[in-house]
Amino acid sequence: QGYSSPASDVYKRQVSIPTYSSYVNAVKSIIAPYFRKKKILLRDLQAHDIQMFYQEQLQRVKASSVIHYHANLMSALKYATEMELISVNPMGKVKRPKLIQNTANFYTLEEAEHLISAVHGDPIEFPVIMAAYYGLRRSEIVGLRWKAIDFESDRITIDHTVIQVKVDGELKIIAKDRAKNKARCRSLPLMPQIKEMLLQMKNEQEENRRLCGNCYHDSEYVYVNKLGTPYTPNYITDHFRNFLKKNEFRKLTFHGLRHSCASMLLKQSVGMKDIQAWLGHSTYNTTANFYAHLDTASKTLVGEAMESMLTVPLSTPMDGLPGQSSIHRWQAAL
Secondary structure, three states: OOOOHHHHHHHHHHOOHHHHHHHHHHHHHHHHHHHHHOOOOHHHOOHHHHHHHHHHHHOOOOHHHHHHHHHHHHHHHHHHHHOOOOOOOHHHHOOOOOOOOOOOOOOOHHHHHHHHHHOOOOOOHHHHHHHHHHOOOHHHHHOOEHHHEEOOOOEEEEOEEEEEEEEOOEEEEEEEEOOOOOOOOEEEEOOHHHHHHHHHHHHHHHHHHHHHHHHOOOOOEOOEOOOOOEOOHHHHHHHHHHHHHHOOOOOOOOOHHHHHHHHHHHHOOOOHHHHHHHHOOOOHHHHHHHHHHHOHHHHHHHHHHHHHHOOOOOOOOOOOOOOOOHHHHHHHHO
């Protein structure tokens, strides 16, 4: 009712497949059903209808999701105006929802160590370790290729991602390089423990290839099953959630391990700029907005610096009243 399919076709040609998938899924599953249920046609849509939609959605999802809906409506209604499906774009009077920065949920060092110990031997072990040690995203772990690991110079390069999206009702795997994104495309040191783990994984894969013969799926990716088939991003999410529940760990999203990595680095007094580079945040503000409230080490250093520069005069004894504050001495004098 009112949402034209040609609009999505135009959008599909202008953006990446993941962006298009996100747009279509939001419109088809959230936005259009809402206004259809309210029996509001495109030609009757008013700014207050959209604001009411935002208010209701904020009770259901995070503000960042509602801002995403706002962007979808901006694109759709701009197209509707250009195609003269409506004479006035109501978005001109709509206020964009404010982003509320959520406090990152993460594991403590003790919880992370317990988890790493518990996942040993489980298929989720590799993703957990890479997220906890390097703060890698789910897409970066699945997208890690053997050619990105330099065992000679002990470097690991994060330059490729694999994501899973639903396009026109069908799940698709999208793999792409990150050559154009300098922040997310980063080179990190291959730590001895990680190097040993990866060499062991490489030997196991070679043995599985020998045992399975033609049944083995040759792949350039590191994170594969015993038949060589790469794991999907959704597998990590689902298996991690089930593992935590089965083993009675505190609830945490897989992305929460990335936050755990950042919090542990801050505990070791690693600077915010270095953490930005380690995690691959595109801007310093992204890192600071997420983790500034955890940066107690730098705040302590600031406090110590001020302590060394300024001196607060102590109260002097007066009329036999040692240690009293000036207000108490004034009251005593009266």
